[in-house]
Amino acid sequence: GAGVSQSPSNKVTEKGKDVELRCDPISGHTALYWYRQSLGQGLEFLIYFQGNSAPDKSGLPSDRFSAERTGGSVSTLTIQRTQQEDSAVYLCASSLAGTGVEETQYFGPGTRLLVL
């Protein structure tokens, strides 16, 4: 597609339930990133995938968070046993090569997660 797409756009869940968020990066982009933006805060890095390399999970806030990237394209972010503090906008981004040298990341529209 033309840009990064994410689904669902909105998700309301009950505390303790698991949720899955999906990201389709820009075609041809090998690097994929997940961020989240809590209310009134800037974007916070969660996880990074680059090709077949092991992902950088250093930003995941707890072991309830995990992510996969299948076939080097689509990624799924899973939050298990959701808590109210997980409520945020979850943003996915992709970049062409993930070289880390002056590379621009392009963002999707985000998934707004509300945990009741």
Place this chain on the structure above:
Amino acid sequence: DQQVKQNSPSLSVQEGRISILNCDYTNSMFDYFLWYKKYPAEGPTFLISISSIKDKNEDGRFTVFLNKSAKHLSLHIVPSQPGDSAVYFCAAHRRYGNKLVFGAGTILRVKS
């Protein structure tokens, strides 16, 4: 420890005037800086970037200035238009790093 700071939560400017958004950073390892614009219920949209080897980059109405010694960058929008009203995020990237570090954002309101 907030490595990228946008100290002005909001800014209001008259249409046609200049908007100046500021950003400070603390990590001297950052070597690439970006500005993103975000409308409500949308993802951030890339606006303009600057490498640490430059002190200015211009793209149409948008110019970014970088002062490495002061660890400060600014985004100038001239002339400002009502459609520029949005949240503007400053972000920084370390060479060979794999994540952007964002400021908290500045809400820009351009009044017609």
